Amino acid sequence: MSKTNDSLTGVINLGNLDSKPSIDAKRKAKRKMYDKLFYRFCQGTIFFALVTLVVLVVHILMSGLSWISLDFFTNFTSRFAERAGIKAAIFGSLWVLFLTASFAIPLGVSAAIFLEEYAPKKLWVQWVQINIGNLAGMPSIVYGLVGLAVFVRYFNFERSLLAGSLTLTLLILPIIIISSQEAIKAVPLSLREAAYALGANKWQVVFLQVLPAALPGILTGVILSISRAIGETAPLIVIGALSFVAFTPTNIWDEFTVLPIQIYNWASKPQAEFHELAAAAIIILLVLLFAMNFLAIYLRQKYQRYKL
Amino acid sequence: MNSFKNIFIGRSIHLLLILSVSITILTTLAVIVLLGKESFEFFKEVSIISFLFGTKWSPLIAPHSFGVLPLVCGTMWIVFGAVLFAVPTGLLVAVYLSEYASDKVKSFLKPVLELLAGIPTVVYGYFALTFITPLMKWFNPEIEVFNAASGALVVGIMILPMIASLCDDAFTAVPRSIKEGGYALGANTFEVIKDILIPATKSRIGAATILAVSRAIGETMAVTLAAGATARLTADPFGSVQTMTAYIVQVTMGDAPAGGVEYLSSFAVGTLLFIMTLVMNIIGNQWIFKSRMRIV
Numbered sequence: 001m002s003k004t005n006d007s008l009t010g011v012i013n014l015g016n017l018d019s020k021p022s023i024d025a026k027r028k029a030k031r032k033m034y035d036k037l038f039y040r041f042c043q044g045t046i047f048f049a050l051v052t053l054v055v056l057v058v059h060i061l062m063s064g065l066s067w068i069s070l071d072f073f074t075n076f077t078s079r080f081a082e083r084a085g086i087k088a089a090i091f092g093s094l095w096v097l098f099l100t101a102s103f104a105i106p107l108g109v110s111a112a113i114f115l116e117e118y119a120p121k122k123l124w125v126q127w128v129q130i131n132i133g134n135l136a137g138m139p140s141i142v143y144g145l146v147g148l149a150v151f152v153r154y155f156n157f158e159r160s161l162l163a164g165s166l167t168l169t170l171l172i173l174p175i176i177i178i179s180s181q182e183a184i185k186a187v188p189l190s191l192r193e194a195a196y197a198l199g200a201n202k203w204q205v206v207f208l209q210v211l212p213a214a215l216p217g218i219l220t221g222v223i224l225s226i227s228r229a230i231g232e233t234a235p236l237i238v239i240g241a242l243s244f245v246a247f248t249p250t251n252i253w254d255e256f257t258v259l260p261i262q263i264y265n266w267a268s269k270p271q272a273e274f275h276e277l278a279a280a281a282i283i284i285l286l287v288l289l290f291a292m293n294f295l296a297i298y299l300r301q302k303y304q305r306y307k308l
Numbered sequence: 309m310n311s312f313k314n315i316f317i318g319r320s321i322h323l324l325l326i327l328s329v330s331i332t333i334l335t336t337l338a339v340i341v342l343l344g345k346e347s348f349e350f351f352k353e354v355s356i357i358s359f360l361f362g363t364k365w366s367p368l369i370a371p372h373s374f375g376v377l378p379l380v381c382g383t384m385w386i387v388f389g390a391v392l393f394a395v396p397t398g399l400l401v402a403v404y405l406s407e408y409a410s411d412k413v414k415s416f417l418k419p420v421l422e423l424l425a426g427i428p429t430v431v432y433g434y435f436a437l438t439f440i441t442p443l444m445k446w447f448n449p450e451i452e453v454f455n456a457a458s459g460a461l462v463v464g465i466m467i468l469p470m471i472a473s474l475c476d477d478a479f480t481a482v483p484r485s486i487k488e489g490g491y492a493l494g495a496n497t498f499e500v501i502k503d504i505l506i507p508a509t510k511s512r513i514g515a516a517t518i519l520a521v522s523r524a525i526g527e528t529m530a531v532t533l534a535a536g537a538t539a540r541l542t543a544d545p546f547g548s549v550q551t552m553t554a555y556i557v558q559v560t561m562g563d564a565p566a567g568g569v570e571y572l573s574s575f576a577v578g579t580l581l582f583i584m585t586l587v588m589n590i591i592g593n594q595w596i597f598k599s600r601m602r603i604v
């Protein structure tokens with residue numbers, strides 16, 4: 001781009017045929033310098049962002065890597081840093097992952113199908129849509145307060161896995177709905193019309209044609225939202241998930257802890273050993289999250305036929 | 309084709325879908341009713357005036373005092389610092405992505421930004437506590453271990469990808485013809501960005517800023533870890549502060565008995581938080597929506 005621009009500027013300035021260095025030439029040089037400087041400045045910003053990410057990862061790896069061993073996975077947490085592990089947190093996180101996914105995915109995807117394929121073009125639907133947008137922007141800690149009042153106190157689920165997973169379900173539901181809607185929107189109208197032309201019913205068109213075509217996009221959004229739920233700490237602390245758990249949960253009524261809460265607990269202790277333990281747990285959490293993210297990106301790039 | 313069975317399936321599917329949408333409406337109702345109810349209980353014991361305008365927050369130690377301004381002050385320091393850092397940086401990142409980067413560079417940078425956005429907030433909190441704060445102390449040993457500046461900086465890093473992607477969306481929505489008009493008149497890339505791209509998208513950049521402020525207000529774990537737990541009205545960003553979110557965490561961790569005034573106070577603070585973020589989200593989304601209509 002910038003080369004053509006320079007030549008264009010040159011063409012415009014041809015009118016000035018003075019032999020002495022004119023004000024115009026000076027201005028031109030100045031403009032060119034600003035252009036260059038700004039480009040470098042943008043590059044520098046990008047470089048800074050990348051360096052931040054690298055520093056973050058390297059810092060955590062350096063503090064935590066030496067603490068990761070087999071014992072770290074098989075031990076429960078402990079008052080002594082050498083004996084502390086993340087068994088309870090890993091099991092808790094996996095339970096929460098599984099439960100939240102099985103609540104949130106069916107609900108979220110069907111809400112998206114309704115809004116895109118079935119909803120009448122009426123005012124109340126618009127309001128529902130705006131409402132979902134606002135829910136998506138609500139601070140996660142407010143979801144925690146809602147979970148505390150509804151699931152823990154009102155339904156009396158106590159501090160169980162069920163209460164935690166339902167709270168996280170509410171948290172990620174709007175995100176799943178919005179991303180699934182985008183994926184469904186991207187399926188071209190012609191596909192639907194072809195199915196109707198062959199005599200299919202509404203539900204056959206939606207569930208046998210549109211949904212399979214939108215599936216990769218939906219899946220990407222779903223994976224990203226689930227990974228958001230896995231990293232979430234504040235709402236679970238608010239509903240009262242424990243930080244000192246020396247057992248693995250066996251059913252949905254058990255008390256639990258998750259990796260982020262374990263990390264928070266260790267990081268808020270003053271001793272340096274516990275900070276390093278926190279870093280080790282962060283490594284495990286990030287490996288899990290990055291794996292999910294890469295899966296999402298891979299799915300999107302490989303299978304997405306329709307892009308909005 | 310339209311057998312009884314098919315009609316039955318169609319009807320029941322329709323019903324199920326409506327049910328799942330209604331969950332979202334129920335959530336909103338639950339938020340409003342619950343926060344309203346618990347705050348109402350709270351304001352029976354503490355007057356709303358002394359809550360909103362009181363300058364002393366001491367809910368756990370007698371003499372009790374529930375003036376929320378110190379918490380708001382803590383939150384504002386975080387928001388101010390984070391936005392000051394993240395808006396210019398995010399804007400430059402977006403400019404680079406939309407105007408300078410080749411497709412190859414873009415296909416590398418965008419996933420990296422997504423990755424940065426996907427890192428949990430507790431990890432950023434850890435990073436602030438064990439890296440940014442010691443770095444600051446290295447420059448100036450007077451700085452407290454828990455301080456607002458470190459929290460603000462890390463929240464800024466957190467919201468940067470969001471601002472970058474909102475601004476990038478705004479830039480891509482600018483019609484090519486306007487930019488090319490600028491180039492045809494002899495402007496260089498910097499001038500096109502400065503005089504065409506930014507003015508054309510200023511309302512959406514504003515919207516992105518508002519949404520970022522709302523995110524920073526609601527941010528919890530990073531500030532709880534980095535900024536500390538001292539509620540105070542302070543003009544010193546290098547001292548410990550407590551944000552509204554950090555207070556809610558502190559109370560709910562401490563096992564306050566249900567119905568007690570400490571328990572209720574966390575709902576009152578939560579309500580204030582909810583109203584602040586809701587107003588900003590509505591304004592921000594409205595601005596984006598409007599400007600989208602104008603360009604299309």
